[in-house]
Structure formats: structure tokens, C-alpha cells
Amino acid sequence: DTGVSQNPRHKITKRGQNVTFRCDPISEHNRLYWYRQTLGQGPEFLTYFQNEAQLEKSRLLSDRFSAERPKGSFSTLEIQRTEQGDSAMYLCASSQGTGVRNTEAFFGQGTRLTVV
Amino acid sequence: KQEVTQIPAALSVPEGENLVLNCSFTDSAIYNLQWFRQDPGKGLTSLLLIQSSQREQTSGRLNASLDKSSGRSTLYIAASQPGDSATYLCAVRPPPRMGGGTSYGKLTFGQGTILTVHP
Numbered sequence: 001d002t003g004v005s006q007n008p009r010h011k012i013t014k015r016g017q018n019v020t021f022r023c024d025p026i027s028e029h030n031r032l033y034w035y036r037q038t039l040g041q042g043p044e045f046l047t048y049f050q051n052e053a054q055l056e057k058s059r060l061l062s063d064r065f066s067a068e069r070p071k072g073s074f075s076t077l078e079i080q081r082t083e084q085g086d087s088a089m090y091l092c093a094s095s096q097g098t099g100v101r102n103t104e105a106f107f108g109q110g111t112r113l114t115v116v
Numbered sequence: 117k118q119e120v121t122q123i124p125a126a127l128s129v130p131e132g133e134n135l136v137l138n139c140s141f142t143d144s145a146i147y148n149l150q151w152f153r154q155d156p157g158k159g160l161t162s163l164l165l166i167q168s169s170q171r172e173q174t175s176g177r178l179n180a181s182l183d184k185s186s187g188r189s190t191l192y193i194a195a196s197q198p199g200d201s202a203t204y205l206c207a208v209r210p211p212p213r214m215g216g217g218t219s220y221g222k223l224t225f226g227q228g229t230i231l232t233v234h235p
Binding site for chain 2: 004006033035040041042043044045048056089091093104105106107108109110112
């Protein structure tokens with residue numbers, strides 16, 4: 001296991017289409033995060049899983065967005081009815097933690113979404 | 117709401133110079149602070165993690181300091197090289213919420229400093 005893996009690396013879609021991204025975290029990590037990054041900005045938090053439970057969602061995550069982590073391993077992020085404003089880099093990160101203790105976060109290479 | 121600011125937004129230096137990148141945060145109640153590097157179109161690579169109880173961390177030519185009470189961190193890069201050219205991001209992690217909470221590990225990022233080291 002060499003790190004956090006994200007697929008696809010790039011996705012171009014037409015406005016109104018649905019897209020799904022996948023994240024495979026580092027295998028022993030129980031915590032998984034999705035972030036969104038637009039050009040020239042730092043990443044912004046979207047949602048967080050501990051094992052299979054989605055414990056927090058940002059207000060940025062509109063009802064068109066849904067994330068799952070069905071078996072506490074890989075996660076998917078789906079965007080329905082994509083809009084041009086959804087164009088961004090979607091980053092996944094994972095870490096290992098128990099209670100308040102948390103290791104450093106490791107990020108994947110991201111999925112670059114372009115909505116045309 | 118935590119806000120993280122990085123100064124300068126961009127920095128261009130000749131090879132060999134020592135340089136300092138600055139990060140400030142508005143809420144000093146943090147759990148830890150992490151510095152990342154991001155190459156164009158790529159994900160983030162973790163450089164250094166400083167716990168709130170620590171003052172500094174070192175890795176090779178990199179040294180990060182933390183002054184939690186004043187809400188500041190600096191990343192010092194010694195003897196810069198063209199390969200150091202990238203965007204450098206700092207991020208803070210909040211402490212657990214009073215009465216328990218679920219935001220373990222959620223990071224708030226600055227907008228980054230774009231570093232160019234020219235030969």
C-alpha cells in the first residue's frame with residue numbers, strides 16, 4: 001500500500017450529468033476526508049468518515065453531493081446534475097485515529113473535474 | 117470560525133537562499149498544525165506536523181515553528197533548490213469539541229504560498 005489512491009485523475013463532463021469519484025485510503029486508516037480545491041485557493045473541507053459512519057458534512061456539500069464509505073474502506077463521492085461551479089480538484093485524505101488522537105493526514109493525487 | 121492566512125502569496129528567490137514562509141490563524145485553540153507541499157495539478161504531500169504542545173519540528177532542510185498563543189507558524193527552508201518550487205500550504209486542526217465531538221482531523225487551510233526557486 002503506497003498511499004491514498006483516487007480515480008479517475010481527470011474527469012470532463014457536460015453540465016447536468018452525474019459523476020462519481022472513488023478514493024482508496026491507506027489500508028489501516030479509519031478516518032477519511034473529502035476536500036474541494038479551486039484554482040488559487042487552499043482545500044476546503046467537504047465531509048468526514050470514521051470507519052463507515054459519515055460524521056460531519058460541510059455546508060458546501062449541497063444536496064446534489066453524496067458520499068459513502070460502505071464497508072469502512074474505500075469511499076465514493078457522487079455529484080448529481082453537475083454545474084460549472086462544481087469544476088474543481090476533489091481531494092481525498094486519510095488518517096488513523098482513536099478518540100482525540102489523530103495521525104497526520106495523507107492526501108491522494110486528487111480528481112480534477114471540469115464541467116463544460 | 118477559524119481563518120488561516122499565508123504570507124506572502126508568492127515568493128521568487130535565487131537558488132541557495134534561505135527563506136521563511138508565514139502562516140497565521142485566528143483561533144489559537146488548535147490541536148496541531150500541518151505544512152504541505154503541492155506541485156501543480158497534484159495532490160498534497162505532508163511535510164511536517166507540529167502538535168499544539170510543541171514549538172518546532174525539523175525534517176532535513178525544513179524547520180517549522182509554532183507559536184500557538186500568537187496564532188503563528190513559520191516554515192523555514194534552508195539552502196533552497198529549484199526542486200523546492202511548489203505551493204506550500206499550512207493547515208490547522210481543531211481540538212475536540214466540548215462535551216465530545218466528531219471533527220477529529222478536519223483541517224482548515226490557508227490559501228498557500230507559491231514558491232519559485234530559480235537557478
